[in-house]
Amino acid sequence: MQYSVGVEYALHCLVYLIDVPPNESIGIKDLAEFQGLSETYLSKVFGKLSKAGIVSSVPGVKGGYRLFKSPEDISFWDVVEAVEGPKPIFQCKNIKDNGYLYRENCCTAPSSCTINLVMLSAEEKMRDFLRGKNLSWLNE
Numbered sequence: 408m409q410y411s412v413g414v415e416y417a418l419h420c421l422v423y424l425i426d427v428p429p430n431e432s433i434g435i436k437d438l439a440e441f442q443g444l445s446e447t448y449l450s451k452v453f454g455k456l457s458k459a460g461i462v463s464s465v466p467g468v469k470g471g472y473r474l475f476k477s478p479e480d481i482s483f484w485d486v487v488e489a490v491e492g493p494k495p496i497f498q499c500k501n502i503k504d505n506g507y508l509y510r511e512n513c514c515t516a517p518s519s520c521t522i523n524l525v526m527l528s529a530e531e532k533m534r535d536f537l538r539g540k541n542l543s544w545l546n547e
Contacts, residue, residue, distance in 0.1 A: 413452045413490045416442050418545065420449070421481065424462070424474050425546050432464075432471035452490060459489035478542035484534050497526035 420438050427433055435453060439446045453472055456462045463475040474481070499520055 410487060410491055413448075413455075414487050416444060416449065417452050417456060417486050417490050418483070418542075420453075421456070421461070421474065421478075421486065421542055422546050424472065425478050425542060427473050429473070432469075432473045434469075434471035438472070455489050456486070459485065461485060461489055474542075478546060481542045482538045483540045483545075484537035487537060495527060496530055497523065499523035499526070 419442060423438065423441060424433060435446050435450050438453075439449045442449065453462060453464075457464050457472070457475075460475055461481055462472045464470065464472055499522070501520065
């Protein structure tokens with residue numbers, strides 16, 4: 408299991424935005440220089456953060472980005488989900504239907520795959536933990 412490096416860059420940049428006054432913004436060029444990244448790559452990450460309502464974009468020559476929500480209301484999970492998308496890490500392929508234990512005249516397959524249930528339960532515990540950490544906590 409691995410999240411893309413975009414999650415880490417997003418979290419670092421978002422903490423950087425905490426101290427930006429409400430009527431100001433930071434340009435993507437400055438954020439990219441701060442992280443040592445290309446503007447193109449970071450623009451894609453910030454496009455996802457904007458779409459998720461975590462940051463807002465300010466158009467114009469002196470435009471850029473600022474936090475849309477307060478740091479207390481932006482959890483690690485919000486950032487992960489914005490950058491990585493909502494799909495689960497474990498993708499069940501329902502191979503149980505073809506599994507050895509469930510061959511004809513032997514056993515009947517349970518209605519839900521136990522492996523999938525365990526994996527989804529573990530992911531939910533991780534999501535709950537990440538929901539409990541926010542940008543204010545990280546900034547401290």
